Amino acid sequence: MVSGVVTVEPSGPGGAATELDPLGAPYLPGRFTVPARPPTFLRRKRLHDHLDEALTTPLTMVNGAAGAGKTLLVADWADGLDLPVCWLTADADLAPGLFWAHLMQSLHGQGVLTPGEVGSPADADQVDSKLLARLAVGLAGHQGPVVVVLDEFHRVTDPGIGEQLDFVLQHAGPALHLVLVTRTEPLLPLHRYRAAGTLTEIRNAELAFTPEETVGLLRLHGLELPLAACRCLVERTEGWAAGLRLCALAAQDADDAEAYLKEFEAGQSTVADYLLGEVLTLQSPETQDLLLRVSILDRFTPALADALTGRDDAERILEGLRRRNAFVESLGHSRYRLHPLLREILRSHLEVTRPGLRRRLHRLAAQWLHYSGHLPEALAHAAAAGDWEFTAAALVDDLAIGQLFTGLRAGDLAGLFSGMTPRTTTPAAELIRAARALDHRDVTRGLAHLHRAEQTLATEATDPTAAQLSCALLEAHAARLTGAPGRAEKAARSAQGLTEEVRDERLERHPELNALLLTHLGATHLWAGRFDEARDALGAVVASPVGAATALPRQECLSHLALIDYLEGWLDRAERKALAALAEAGRYGLPPTSGSSVGHLVRAVVAVERDELDLAERLLGEAAGFGPGGADDPVTAAGRALATARLRLAQGDLPAALAATEPTFTAETVSPWERAGPPPSPVPRTSPEATRRPPRGRCSTPRTARPRARCRPRVPSSPPATPRPRSNCSTPSRRKPTPGPPSPCPPCSPAPRRTAWRATPRPPAASSAAPCWRPAGNACADRSWRPAPGCTACSPTTPPRRG
Amino acid sequence: MRYEIRVDGQMSETLAKSFPELSHVVMAGQTILFGPVVDEAHIYGLVARCQSLGLRIVEMRRRPE
Numbered sequence: 117m118v119s120g121v122v123t124v125e126p127s128g129p130g131g132a133a134t135e136l137d138p139l140g141a142p143y144l145p146g147r148f149t150v151p152a153r154p155p156t157f158l159r160r161k162r163l164h165d166h167l168d169e170a171l172t173t174p175l176t177m178v179n180g181a182a183g184a185g186k187t188l189l190v191a192d193w194a195d196g197l198d199l200p201v202c203w204l205t206a207d208a209d210l211a212p213g214l215f216w217a218h219l220m221q222s223l224h225g226q227g228v229l230t231p232g233e234v235g236s237p238a239d240a241d242q243v244d245s246k247l248l249a250r251l252a253v254g255l256a257g258h259q260g261p262v263v264v265v266l267d268e269f270h271r272v273t274d275p276g277i278g279e280q281l282d283f284v285l286q287h288a289g290p291a292l293h294l295v296l297v298t299r300t301e302p303l304l305p306l307h308r309y310r311a312a313g314t315l316t317e318i319r320n321a322e323l324a325f326t327p328e329e330t331v332g333l334l335r336l337h338g339l340e341l342p343l344a345a346c347r348c349l350v351e352r353t354e355g356w357a358a359g360l361r362l363c364a365l366a367a368q369d370a371d372d373a374e375a376y377l378k379e380f381e382a383g384q385s386t387v388a389d390y391l392l393g394e395v396l397t398l399q400s401p402e403t404q405d406l407l408l409r410v411s412i413l414d415r416f417t418p419a420l421a422d423a424l425t426g427r428d429d430a431e432r433i434l435e436g437l438r439r440r441n442a443f444v445e446s447l448g449h450s451r452y453r454l455h456p457l458l459r460e461i462l463r464s465h466l467e468v469t470r471p472g473l474r475r476r477l478h479r480l481a482a483q484w485l486h487y488s489g490h491l492p493e494a495l496a497h498a499a500a501a502g503d504w505e506f507t508a509a510a511l512v513d514d515l516a517i518g519q520l521f522t523g524l525r526a527g528d529l530a531g532l533f534s535g536m537t538p539r540t541t542t543p544a545a546e547l548i549r550a551a552r553a554l555d556h557r558d559v560t561r562g563l564a565h566l567h568r569a570e571q572t573l574a575t576e577a578t579d580p581t582a583a584q585l586s587c588a589l590l591e592a593h594a595a596r597l598t599g600a601p602g603r604a605e606k607a608a609r610s611a612q613g614l615t616e617e618v619r620d621e622r623l624e625r626h627p628e629l630n631a632l633l634l635t636h637l638g639a640t641h642l643w644a645g646r647f648d649e650a651r652d653a654l655g656a657v658v659a660s661p662v663g664a665a666t667a668l669p670r671q672e673c674l675s676h677l678a679l680i681d682y683l684e685g686w687l688d689r690a691e692r693k694a695l696a697a698l699a700e701a702g703r704y705g706l707p708p709t710s711g712s713s714v715g716h717l718v719r720a721v722v723a724v725e726r727d728e729l730d731l732a733e734r735l736l737g738e739a740a741g742f743g744p745g746g747a748d749d750p751v752t753a754a755g756r757a758l759a760t761a762r763l764r765l766a767q768g769d770l771p772a773a774l775a776a777t778e779p780t781f782t783a784e785t786v787s788p789w790e791r792a793g794p795p796p797s798p799v800p801r802t803s804p805e806a807t808r809r810p811p812r813g814r815c816s817t818p819r820t821a822r823p824r825a826r827c828r829p830r831v832p833s834s835p836p837a838t839p840r841p842r843s844n845c846s847t848p849s850r851r852k853p854t855p856g857p858p859s860p861c862p863p864c865s866p867a868p869r870r871t872a873w874r875a876t877p878r879p880p881a882a883s884s885a886a887p888c889w890r891p892a893g894n895a896c897a898d899r900s901w902r903p904a905p906g907c908t909a910c911s912p913t914t915p916p917r918r919g
Numbered sequence: 920m921r922y923e924i925r926v927d928g929q930m931s932e933t934l935a936k937s938f939p940e941l942s943h944v945v946m947a948g949q950t951i952l953f954g955p956v957v958d959e960a961h962i963y964g965l966v967a968r969c970q971s972l973g974l975r976i977v978e979m980r981r982r983p984e
Contacts, residue, residue: 182971359973385930389928461972
């Protein structure tokens with residue numbers, strides 16, 4: 117017996133949802149419920165017997181036309197099993213991340229997996245194979261078999277999902293039994309399963325009713341027909357369940373059922389179309405009206421149906437229809453859906469009989485769903501109604517603007533709002549345009565939209581506080597992209613005040629808002645060299661409760677914390693944090709190249725420090741594949757320049773190292789560490805394990821903890837008289853020491869110190885701006901060199917600090 | 920390119936409106952939907968629409984321009 121599906125009571129308007137999906141919206145329980153069978157359902161033993169073979173094969177496919185009776189057959193079979201059955205009814209065009217998030221929710225609901233055991237995807241468009249591998253391992257370790265039913269699998273069109281399912285099936289061991297209920301053949305390598313005898317297949321022909329079964333079905337509808345009459349009926353409908361059911365409904369109301377069916381048999385019209393027309397006209401005008409109106413919805417409650425009809429009789433009508441098995445199916449929890457086939461036909465009836473009504477219905481549904489806290493559905497309906505003012509306001513007022521940047525909904529929302537008409541100029545619409553522009557790193561356009569929103573939001577916004585808070589987030593984002601700490605602080609202060617004002621469940625529903633804000637603030641502080649403040653902001657995000665919505669900000673924060681550690685000389689800590697950032701992404705199935713590339717860059721420079729130049733090269737290459745493209749933010753760009761220059765230098769390619777330091781971005785403020793070396797910090801530090809490592813390369817000094825940053829060209833007060841040899845001590849000496857121009861900073865002392873080197877391109881003659889390379893080979897031991905007066909970047913020899 | 924899709928049964932006018940981009944003609948026991956098709960994706964969309972409406976495709980072919 118099914119031990120209970122995810123039990124979430126539908127929340128009525130204003131009701132609090134008990135469980136949230138990774139999108140921050142209440143899970144719609146209908147998706148995870150094994151559909152109830154109507155009283156007129158006929159159990160067919162031959163099909164049950166065949167389905168029992170599903171427990172001996174990893175994959176089962178029930179494949180048939182719309183209305184062939186697939187779902188009810190599998191639901192009836194699954195309900196009779198004494199096993200955990202995880203049911204998921206797929207929605208149209210689910211992206212891989214969403215698909216797996218839903219599937220995992222279904223597994224959690226059945227107690228097959230505990231939340232947190234496997235993690236959950238955080239990016240709608242992609243799922244990392246490590247997450248799937250963990251899922252497969254989790255399933256393989258389950259005691260006893262698990263049946264997973266994916267209903268309406270034909271609505272899943274992403275070819276990647278088929279491959280991913282195949283991967284999980286291959287690795288989940290014998291415990292997993294996957295049942296796909298679909299109208300079309302799924303994109304799995306079915307031939308391989310067939311050849312190996314590991315596929316149970318029930319196809320359309322087998323699902324068709326036999327004349328004998330038709331006698332039984334009609335009897336359940338209160339019609340007694342001889343076998344011969346049923347044979348003719350089966351011939352006309354080809355045993356199609358939906359056709360037979362509609363026949364029975366139409367004949368029930370006819371004076372002479374047999375004569376009516378004879379007439380139908382003789383007809384030549386398309387079966388469902390004709391019969392639906394017949395059955396629909398038999399219903400009361402209220403019922404017809406209700407059926408046409410709810411045809412725009414996939415699932416609905418009586419309250420939502422009432423909202424669409426403007427009456428209050430939906431519950432009674434729907435319950436009556438369900439009992440008669442006409443049009444509607446119950447999903448439990450007083451949720452219903454129209455039979456998918458009939459819904460399609462009803463939609464075309466709606467379009468023909470009430471042109472123009474569809475848009476109005478979508479708008480009504482959007483309002484009701486928004487009021488009830490079902491934001492994603494509300495947005496979809498509002499967009500379908502073409503009501504962009506409402507769509508934009510719904511997102512902004514819910515404080516959900518952060519979902520455009522992070523979480524599973526980001527791709528969907530971007531697609532949704534790409535259809536927004538330019539005529540919509542409300543503050544909320546401008547905010548969304550600004551967010552989309554900033555997401556593409558188009559600061560100029562983003563700020564233009566943001567300022568337009570700011571001008572009007574006090575008077576025109578539906579919820580000025582929510583709009584101002586969204587503004588603050590986008591201001592902070594823009595400040596980060598332009599390296600403007602003052603602006604970021606102002607935005608953060610304004611956000612803090614507004615958050616005090618809001619203080620409601622919207623903030624809990626959207627933890628990404630605060631996480632993104634702090635990430636931007638922390639990154640901007642980092643740029644400005646205020647490491648303590650940056651660490652506070654970034655650390656707060658890392659310490660916040662984990663979840664798919666904040667996986668991306670946490671990855672970014674860990675990466676930036678790693679950079680701070682690096683700049684302060686804690687190499688091991690820096691590497692650990694960068695790896696933690698990678699693990700954070702992996703936990704949520706994010707590909708290793710999502711989020712910020714700063715973590716990769718930090719690992720690359722640390723690799724250079726350890727002479728692992730191949731690894732550094734690879735990490736640098738991977739870092740280039742991050743993000744949405746477009747210009748990097750200043751911290752990333754500087755980090756990339758730093759890592760590239762360090763690596764090229766270590767490889768002995770001085771021109772490339774210099775070229776890498778060409779500024780590729782503009783920032784409003786100068787970063788102390790990017791332009792002038794690391795901020796004053798007493799000494800490079802290293803942790804015990806690092807100090808234990810024997811020195812490598814030619815340098816006789818410990819190779820640990822040599823933080824490097826850029827050194828602004830300085831005019832030394834007393835330039836050295838002779839060119840100094842350049843060091844290859846930090847590099848595996850692939851380059852012959854060449855005399856370089858005099859260094860502005862004298863070569864650093866050999867033991868732990870900051871090696872400063874020039875970042876900005878210099879004119880050929882500007883010898884004072886020469887890189888301050890470390891002394892070469894034998895010079896390593898030469899402790900006579902001391903920092904030039906005024907060079908704060910080079911610190912005197914100090915014993916390494918243990919970290 | 921132009922296509923024609925022959926489906927089993929005589930479609931009602933209402934149902935034929937589900938294919939607003941195509942013309943249709945009802946014949947003995949069959950309906951022919953025909954008209955311009957944008958690209959392959961459109962063809963698959965039409966097939967899926969037929970399927971979701973419970974229509975059985977008997978024949979489908981590209982018509983000479």
